[in-house]
Amino acid sequence: MPWCPECGAEFVPGITICSDCQVPLQAEPPVKEEIPKEAMVPVFQIEDPIQGTILQSILKESDIICLIQCGCLVVPRDEAEAADFIISEYLNSLDMGEMPESWNPDDSDENLNP
Numbered sequence: 001m002p003w004c005p006e007c008g009a010e011f012v013p014g015i016t017i018c019s020d021c022q023v024p025l026q027a028e029p030p031v032k033e034e035i036p037k038e039a040m041v042p043v044f045q046i047e048d049p050i051q052g053t054i055l056q057s058i059l060k061e062s063d064i065i066c067l068i069q070c071g072c073l074v075v076p077r078d079e080a081e082a083a084d085f086i087i088s089e090y091l092n093s094l095d096m097g098e099m100p101e102s103w104n105p106d107d108s109d110e111n112l113n114p
């Protein structure tokens with residue numbers, strides 16, 4: 001069953017985007033970790049849901065718990081620095097290849113520049 005990572009709603013198979021949050025659904029229920037919300041900090045503003053999903057899976061591969069809240073990628077405060085680095089690396093690799101048209105560097109200067 002697809003689940004919305006943002007509002008936690010469950011959807012019928014075949015639906016890929018939450019109609020309320022406009023975020024891609026996940027195959028698993030949203031992670032309800034023991035981490036309190038205030039311990040999570042936003043590291044990246046998602047311009048493109050696909051990109052958000054990609055970044056989320058990249059961070060997961062690096063064992064960084066990562067959620068999408070209010071259109072932002074949030075990670076535990078302790079992991080923010082590492083996550084920021086991984087995201088920058090990913091965005092740099094995009095720079096060398098093709099850049100998604102929906103990604104607007106003007107909006108995210110703070111997080112992107114080393």
Ligand SMILES: [Zn+2]
Pocket residue numbers: 004005006007008009018019020021022
């Ligand atoms: Zn939702």
